[in-house]
Amino acid sequence: MVNQEPTGIVMLNLGGPRSLDEVEPFLRNLFLDREIIQLPVQERLGAFIAKRRAPKLRKLYEAIGGGSPLYDWTARQGQGMAERLDVLCPETAPHRFYLAFRYTDPTSEQALRRMAADGVRRAVAFAQYPQYSCTTTGSSLNELWRTARRLALAESFEWSVIDRWSAHPAFVRAMAAKVREGLARFDEAVRDDVVLLFSAHSLPRRVIDRGDPYLQEVAATVHDVMCSIGGDHEYALSFQADVGPVAWQGPSTESVIRALGAQGRRHVLIVGIIFTTDHLDTLSEIDMEFAEVAREAGVTDFRRAPAPNDDPVFLDALAEVVADHLHGERGCSRQFSLRCAGCTNAQCREILNPARPHRQPPLHRTEPVPGVGRQPALPGSR
Secondary structure (H helix, E strand, O other): OOOOOOEEEEEEEOOOOOOHHHHHHHHHHHHOOOOOOOOOOHHHHHHHHHHHHHHHHHHHHHHOOOOOOHHHHHHHHHHHHHHHHHHHOHHHOOEEEEEEEOOOOOEHHHHHHHHHHHOOOEEEEEEOOOOOOHHHHHHHHHHHHHHHHHOOOOOOOEEEEEOOOOOOHHHHHHHHHHHHHHHOOOOOOOHHHOEEEEEEEOOEHHHHHOOOOHHHHHHHHHHHHHHHHOOOOOEEEEEEOOOOOOOEOOOEHHHHHHHHHHOOOOEEEEEEOOOOOOOHHHHHHHHHHHHHHHHHHOOOEEEEOOOOOOOHHHHHHHHHHHHHHHHOOOOOOHHHHOOOOOOOOOOOOOOOOEOOOOOOOOOOOOOOOOOOOOOOOOOOOO
Protein backbone atom coordinates (compact mmCIF):
# COMPACT_ATOMS: atom_id res chain seq x y z
CA MET A 1 0.00 0.00 0.00
CA VAL A 2 1.36 3.41 -0.95
CA ASN A 3 1.58 6.03 1.77
CA GLN A 4 -0.71 8.99 1.06
CA GLU A 5 1.50 11.49 2.85
CA PRO A 6 4.98 12.10 1.44
CA THR A 7 7.99 11.08 3.49
CA GLY A 8 10.45 13.95 3.79
CA ILE A 9 14.20 13.34 3.62
CA VAL A 10 16.08 16.42 4.85
CA MET A 11 19.63 16.44 3.51
CA LEU A 12 21.78 18.40 5.97
CA ASN A 13 25.00 20.14 4.95
CA LEU A 14 26.95 23.33 5.66
CA GLY A 15 26.42 24.61 2.12
CA GLY A 16 28.60 26.84 0.00
CA PRO A 17 28.30 30.15 -1.89
CA ARG A 18 26.81 29.59 -5.36
CA SER A 19 28.11 32.93 -6.65
CA LEU A 20 30.89 35.35 -5.79
CA ASP A 21 28.34 37.73 -4.26
CA GLU A 22 27.43 35.05 -1.71
CA VAL A 23 30.98 34.52 -0.44
CA GLU A 24 31.02 37.21 2.24
CA PRO A 25 27.49 36.43 3.55
CA PHE A 26 28.53 32.74 3.70
CA LEU A 27 31.58 33.62 5.79
CA ARG A 28 29.59 35.99 7.96
CA ASN A 29 27.03 33.31 8.79
CA LEU A 30 29.87 30.93 9.59
CA PHE A 31 31.72 33.28 11.94
CA LEU A 32 28.55 34.42 13.71
CA ASP A 33 27.60 30.86 14.62
CA ARG A 34 28.38 30.55 18.33
CA GLU A 35 27.87 26.80 18.25
CA ILE A 36 30.91 26.44 16.00
CA ILE A 37 33.05 29.36 17.14
CA GLN A 38 32.88 31.61 20.17
CA LEU A 39 34.42 35.06 19.90
CA PRO A 40 34.35 38.13 22.10
CA VAL A 41 31.88 40.70 20.74
CA GLN A 42 30.91 38.06 18.19
CA GLU A 43 28.65 40.22 16.06
CA ARG A 44 31.38 42.74 15.34
CA LEU A 45 34.43 40.50 15.30
CA GLY A 46 32.75 37.74 13.28
CA ALA A 47 31.63 40.22 10.63
CA PHE A 48 35.12 41.76 10.55
CA ILE A 49 36.82 38.40 10.02
CA ALA A 50 34.34 37.50 7.27
CA LYS A 51 34.95 40.78 5.46
CA ARG A 52 38.72 40.37 5.72
CA ARG A 53 38.75 36.80 4.42
CA ALA A 54 36.18 37.28 1.66
CA PRO A 55 38.51 38.65 -1.08
CA LYS A 56 40.88 35.67 -0.89
CA LEU A 57 38.04 33.18 -0.84
CA ARG A 58 36.34 34.91 -3.77
CA LYS A 59 39.50 34.38 -5.82
CA LEU A 60 39.45 30.67 -5.02
CA TYR A 61 35.81 30.34 -6.05
CA GLU A 62 36.47 32.37 -9.18
CA ALA A 63 39.17 29.88 -10.15
CA ILE A 64 36.70 26.96 -10.00
CA GLY A 65 33.96 28.65 -11.98
CA GLY A 66 32.55 31.39 -9.79
CA GLY A 67 30.84 29.45 -7.01
CA SER A 68 30.41 26.16 -5.22
CA PRO A 69 28.78 23.27 -7.14
CA LEU A 70 27.69 21.71 -3.85
CA TYR A 71 24.05 22.71 -4.26
CA ASP A 72 23.73 21.31 -7.77
CA TRP A 73 25.39 18.00 -6.92
CA THR A 74 23.36 17.55 -3.72
CA ALA A 75 20.10 18.30 -5.56
CA ARG A 76 20.96 15.66 -8.16
CA GLN A 77 21.79 13.20 -5.42
CA GLY A 78 18.51 13.93 -3.66
CA GLN A 79 16.50 13.42 -6.83
CA GLY A 80 18.20 10.14 -7.64
CA MET A 81 17.83 8.96 -4.05
CA ALA A 82 14.11 9.78 -3.90
CA GLU A 83 13.37 8.00 -7.17
CA ARG A 84 15.12 4.87 -5.94
CA LEU A 85 13.42 5.03 -2.54
CA ASP A 86 9.98 4.99 -4.17
CA VAL A 87 10.92 1.55 -5.55
CA LEU A 88 12.74 0.23 -2.48
CA CYS A 89 10.18 1.47 0.07
CA PRO A 90 6.75 1.71 -1.59
CA GLU A 91 5.08 1.63 1.82
CA THR A 92 6.55 5.06 2.69
CA ALA A 93 6.31 6.54 -0.81
CA PRO A 94 6.26 9.12 -2.21
CA HIS A 95 9.63 10.32 -0.95
CA ARG A 96 10.67 13.94 -1.28
CA PHE A 97 14.05 15.43 -0.54
CA TYR A 98 14.70 18.83 1.01
CA LEU A 99 18.07 20.57 1.25
CA ALA A 100 18.87 22.26 4.56
CA PHE A 101 22.18 24.17 4.57
CA ARG A 102 23.65 25.96 7.54
CA TYR A 103 25.17 29.04 5.95
CA THR A 104 23.57 29.42 2.52
CA ASP A 105 20.19 28.87 0.92
CA PRO A 106 18.21 26.73 1.15
CA THR A 107 18.21 26.96 4.92
CA SER A 108 16.60 24.76 7.55
CA GLU A 109 13.76 27.27 7.73
CA GLN A 110 13.09 27.01 4.01
CA ALA A 111 13.20 23.21 4.14
CA LEU A 112 10.78 23.02 7.08
CA ARG A 113 8.30 25.44 5.53
CA ARG A 114 8.32 23.47 2.26
CA MET A 115 7.78 20.23 4.12
CA ALA A 116 4.83 21.68 5.98
CA ALA A 117 3.32 22.97 2.72
CA ASP A 118 3.80 19.53 1.13
CA GLY A 119 1.92 17.79 3.92
CA VAL A 120 4.91 15.85 5.23
CA ARG A 121 4.41 14.16 8.56
CA ARG A 122 7.15 11.52 8.70
CA ALA A 123 10.61 13.06 8.29
CA VAL A 124 14.19 11.81 8.27
CA ALA A 125 17.11 14.11 9.01
CA PHE A 126 19.85 12.69 6.77
CA ALA A 127 23.29 14.19 7.51
CA GLN A 128 25.36 14.39 4.34
CA TYR A 129 28.52 13.83 6.36
CA PRO A 130 29.13 10.06 6.35
CA GLN A 131 31.34 10.29 9.45
CA TYR A 132 29.86 11.88 12.57
CA SER A 133 31.29 15.01 14.14
CA CYS A 134 29.72 17.41 16.59
CA THR A 135 31.00 20.25 14.38
CA THR A 136 29.05 19.06 11.33
CA THR A 137 26.23 16.56 11.90
CA GLY A 138 25.71 17.54 15.52
CA SER A 139 25.52 21.28 14.89
CA SER A 140 23.32 20.84 11.80
CA LEU A 141 20.82 18.76 13.78
CA ASN A 142 20.78 21.29 16.60
CA GLU A 143 20.05 24.09 14.12
CA LEU A 144 17.23 22.05 12.58
CA TRP A 145 15.55 21.52 15.95
CA ARG A 146 15.97 25.16 16.99
CA THR A 147 14.45 26.34 13.74
CA ALA A 148 11.48 23.98 14.03
CA ARG A 149 10.73 25.32 17.50
CA ARG A 150 11.10 28.93 16.37
CA LEU A 151 8.63 28.33 13.52
CA ALA A 152 6.16 26.59 15.86
CA LEU A 153 6.67 23.37 13.87
CA ALA A 154 8.05 21.30 16.74
CA GLU A 155 5.07 18.93 16.66
CA SER A 156 4.46 19.03 12.90
CA PHE A 157 6.81 16.19 11.98
CA GLU A 158 7.83 12.87 13.46
CA TRP A 159 11.59 12.62 13.14
CA SER A 160 14.27 10.01 12.94
CA VAL A 161 17.94 10.64 12.22
CA ILE A 162 20.62 9.14 10.00
CA ASP A 163 23.52 10.54 11.97
CA ARG A 164 26.34 8.46 10.46
CA TRP A 165 26.67 5.99 7.61
CA SER A 166 30.36 5.62 6.82
CA ALA A 167 30.30 1.92 7.71
CA HIS A 168 27.28 1.08 5.56
CA PRO A 169 28.29 -1.58 3.01
CA ALA A 170 26.71 0.35 0.13
CA PHE A 171 28.71 3.48 0.94
CA VAL A 172 31.93 1.47 1.25
CA ARG A 173 31.25 -0.18 -2.12
CA ALA A 174 30.62 3.19 -3.76
CA MET A 175 33.83 4.71 -2.39
CA ALA A 176 35.84 1.61 -3.31
CA ALA A 177 34.51 1.89 -6.86
CA LYS A 178 35.84 5.46 -7.03
CA VAL A 179 39.26 4.31 -5.83
CA ARG A 180 39.33 1.65 -8.54
CA GLU A 181 38.27 4.26 -11.09
CA GLY A 182 41.13 6.47 -9.98
CA LEU A 183 43.65 3.64 -10.14
CA ALA A 184 42.52 2.79 -13.67
CA ARG A 185 43.80 6.21 -14.79
CA PHE A 186 47.39 5.17 -14.09
CA ASP A 187 49.42 3.25 -16.63
CA GLU A 188 49.08 -0.46 -15.91
CA ALA A 189 52.85 -0.80 -15.67
CA VAL A 190 53.00 1.45 -12.58
CA ARG A 191 49.60 0.76 -11.06
CA ASP A 192 50.93 -1.52 -8.34
CA ASP A 193 53.35 1.22 -7.24
CA VAL A 194 50.62 3.82 -6.67
CA VAL A 195 50.35 5.10 -3.09
CA LEU A 196 46.76 5.74 -2.00
CA LEU A 197 46.56 8.94 0.03
CA PHE A 198 43.20 9.25 1.78
CA SER A 199 42.53 12.87 2.68
CA ALA A 200 39.86 14.10 5.07
CA HIS A 201 38.89 17.51 6.38
CA SER A 202 40.84 18.24 9.54
CA LEU A 203 39.42 19.14 12.94
CA PRO A 204 40.99 21.22 15.69
CA ARG A 205 42.85 18.96 18.11
CA ARG A 206 40.80 20.30 21.00
CA VAL A 207 37.65 18.93 19.35
CA ILE A 208 39.23 15.50 18.99
CA ASP A 209 40.49 15.66 22.58
CA ARG A 210 36.97 16.43 23.74
CA GLY A 211 35.95 13.00 22.51
CA ASP A 212 34.55 13.78 19.06
CA PRO A 213 34.26 10.42 17.19
CA TYR A 214 35.21 11.82 13.77
CA LEU A 215 38.80 10.61 13.72
CA GLN A 216 38.09 6.96 14.45
CA GLU A 217 35.17 6.91 12.01
CA VAL A 218 37.30 8.31 9.19
CA ALA A 219 40.02 5.75 9.91
CA ALA A 220 37.42 2.98 9.94
CA THR A 221 36.15 4.06 6.52
CA VAL A 222 39.67 3.91 5.11
CA HIS A 223 40.10 0.41 6.53
CA ASP A 224 36.79 -0.79 5.08
CA VAL A 225 37.52 0.69 1.65
CA MET A 226 40.97 -0.89 1.55
CA CYS A 227 39.46 -4.27 2.44
CA SER A 228 36.88 -3.81 -0.32
CA ILE A 229 39.35 -2.99 -3.10
CA GLY A 230 41.72 -5.82 -2.16
CA GLY A 231 45.29 -5.92 -3.38
CA ASP A 232 48.16 -4.66 -1.28
CA HIS A 233 48.50 -0.99 -2.19
CA GLU A 234 50.37 1.12 0.30
CA TYR A 235 48.16 3.81 1.77
CA ALA A 236 48.13 6.67 4.24
CA LEU A 237 45.57 8.96 5.90
CA SER A 238 46.07 12.71 6.08
CA PHE A 239 44.03 15.82 6.80
CA GLN A 240 43.45 19.03 4.84
CA ALA A 241 41.88 22.49 5.24
CA ASP A 242 43.70 23.27 8.48
CA VAL A 243 43.66 27.04 8.78
CA GLY A 244 44.06 29.46 11.64
CA PRO A 245 46.41 29.71 14.64
CA VAL A 246 45.24 26.57 16.46
CA ALA A 247 46.49 22.98 16.64
CA TRP A 248 44.81 20.78 14.03
CA GLN A 249 44.57 17.05 13.59
CA GLY A 250 47.49 15.88 11.46
CA PRO A 251 49.41 14.89 9.53
CA SER A 252 48.53 17.54 6.99
CA THR A 253 47.95 16.34 3.45
CA GLU A 254 50.51 18.82 2.13
CA SER A 255 53.22 17.49 4.47
CA VAL A 256 52.48 13.89 3.50
CA ILE A 257 52.69 14.70 -0.22
CA ARG A 258 56.08 16.35 0.33
CA ALA A 259 57.27 13.37 2.37
CA LEU A 260 56.19 10.93 -0.33
CA GLY A 261 58.13 12.92 -2.91
CA ALA A 262 61.22 12.92 -0.67
CA GLN A 263 60.91 9.15 -0.35
CA GLY A 264 61.02 8.80 -4.12
CA ARG A 265 57.37 7.94 -4.57
CA ARG A 266 56.29 9.15 -7.99
CA HIS A 267 52.72 7.83 -8.33
CA VAL A 268 50.07 9.04 -5.87
CA LEU A 269 46.29 8.75 -5.97
CA ILE A 270 44.57 11.09 -3.53
CA VAL A 271 41.12 10.04 -2.31
CA GLY A 272 38.77 12.55 -0.63
CA ILE A 273 37.41 9.93 1.73
CA ILE A 274 34.78 12.17 3.35
CA PHE A 275 33.80 14.23 0.29
CA THR A 276 30.65 12.98 -1.45
CA THR A 277 30.56 15.87 -3.95
CA ASP A 278 33.02 18.10 -5.69
CA HIS A 279 33.39 21.50 -4.04
CA LEU A 280 36.16 23.91 -3.03
CA ASP A 281 38.13 21.32 -1.07
CA THR A 282 38.42 19.01 -4.08
CA LEU A 283 38.42 21.40 -7.04
CA SER A 284 40.73 24.01 -5.54
CA GLU A 285 42.71 22.61 -2.63
CA ILE A 286 43.36 19.14 -4.08
CA ASP A 287 43.27 19.71 -7.84
CA MET A 288 45.22 22.98 -7.78
CA GLU A 289 47.12 23.53 -4.53
CA PHE A 290 48.10 19.94 -3.77
CA ALA A 291 48.84 19.21 -7.42
CA GLU A 292 51.38 22.05 -7.35
CA VAL A 293 52.84 20.73 -4.09
CA ALA A 294 53.19 17.32 -5.72
CA ARG A 295 55.04 18.78 -8.70
CA GLU A 296 57.43 20.63 -6.39
CA ALA A 297 58.00 17.45 -4.37
CA GLY A 298 58.83 15.36 -7.43
CA VAL A 299 55.60 13.35 -7.53
CA THR A 300 55.33 13.11 -11.31
CA ASP A 301 52.02 11.22 -11.52
CA PHE A 302 49.52 12.80 -9.09
CA ARG A 303 45.83 12.10 -9.62
CA ARG A 304 42.57 12.32 -7.67
CA ALA A 305 39.92 9.64 -7.40
CA PRO A 306 36.64 11.15 -8.68
CA ALA A 307 34.09 12.34 -6.14
CA PRO A 308 30.86 10.30 -6.07
CA ASN A 309 28.69 13.23 -7.24
CA ASP A 310 25.75 11.70 -9.19
CA ASP A 311 27.35 8.36 -10.01
CA PRO A 312 24.48 5.79 -10.13
CA VAL A 313 26.38 3.50 -7.75
CA PHE A 314 26.50 6.26 -5.17
CA LEU A 315 22.84 7.18 -5.72
CA ASP A 316 22.04 3.52 -5.08
CA ALA A 317 24.05 3.75 -1.87
CA LEU A 318 22.17 6.83 -0.63
CA ALA A 319 18.86 5.10 -1.26
CA GLU A 320 20.00 1.90 0.46
CA VAL A 321 21.15 3.84 3.52
CA VAL A 322 17.75 5.53 3.86
CA ALA A 323 15.79 2.37 3.01
CA ASP A 324 17.59 0.37 5.68
CA HIS A 325 16.89 3.17 8.14
CA LEU A 326 13.18 3.29 7.29
CA HIS A 327 12.90 -0.48 7.57
CA GLY A 328 14.85 -0.60 10.82
CA GLU A 329 13.70 -0.33 14.40
CA ARG A 330 15.95 2.48 15.60
CA GLY A 331 15.41 6.20 15.24
CA CYS A 332 19.17 6.83 15.08
CA SER A 333 22.41 4.90 15.27
CA ARG A 334 23.25 3.11 18.49
CA GLN A 335 26.27 5.38 18.90
CA PHE A 336 24.26 8.60 18.64
CA SER A 337 23.13 8.33 22.27
CA LEU A 338 26.70 8.45 23.62
CA ARG A 339 27.86 11.97 24.37
CA CYS A 340 31.47 13.03 23.96
CA ALA A 341 33.42 12.88 27.22
CA GLY A 342 33.82 16.65 27.25
CA CYS A 343 30.36 17.58 26.00
CA THR A 344 29.08 20.96 27.21
CA ASN A 345 26.05 21.36 24.94
CA ALA A 346 22.77 20.53 26.67
CA GLN A 347 20.99 20.25 23.30
CA CYS A 348 23.41 17.66 21.95
CA ARG A 349 22.05 14.24 20.82
CA GLU A 350 18.46 15.41 20.80
CA ILE A 351 15.80 14.16 18.38
CA LEU A 352 12.80 16.45 18.18
CA ASN A 353 9.42 14.69 18.37
CA PRO A 354 10.97 11.27 17.65
CA ALA A 355 9.12 8.79 15.46
CA ARG A 356 10.71 5.98 17.45
CA PRO A 357 11.69 5.88 21.12
CA HIS A 358 14.75 7.99 21.88
CA ARG A 359 16.08 9.15 25.22
CA GLN A 360 18.40 12.11 25.06
CA PRO A 361 21.38 11.34 27.30
CA PRO A 362 21.76 13.70 30.26
CA LEU A 363 24.56 16.23 30.36
CA HIS A 364 26.56 15.49 33.50
CA ARG A 365 30.09 16.66 34.22
CA THR A 366 31.38 17.39 37.69
CA GLU A 367 34.89 18.54 36.76
CA PRO A 368 36.59 20.09 33.74
CA VAL A 369 37.80 17.75 31.03
CA PRO A 370 41.39 18.45 29.86
CA GLY A 371 41.63 19.80 26.34
CA VAL A 372 38.11 21.15 26.24
CA GLY A 373 37.76 24.76 25.18
CA ARG A 374 36.45 27.07 22.57
CA GLN A 375 36.81 25.88 19.04
CA PRO A 376 37.32 27.71 15.74
CA ALA A 377 35.06 27.46 12.77
CA LEU A 378 35.10 24.38 10.61
CA PRO A 379 34.71 25.27 6.93
CA GLY A 380 33.26 21.85 6.13
CA SER A 381 31.88 21.02 2.70
CA ARG A 382 31.98 24.06 0.44
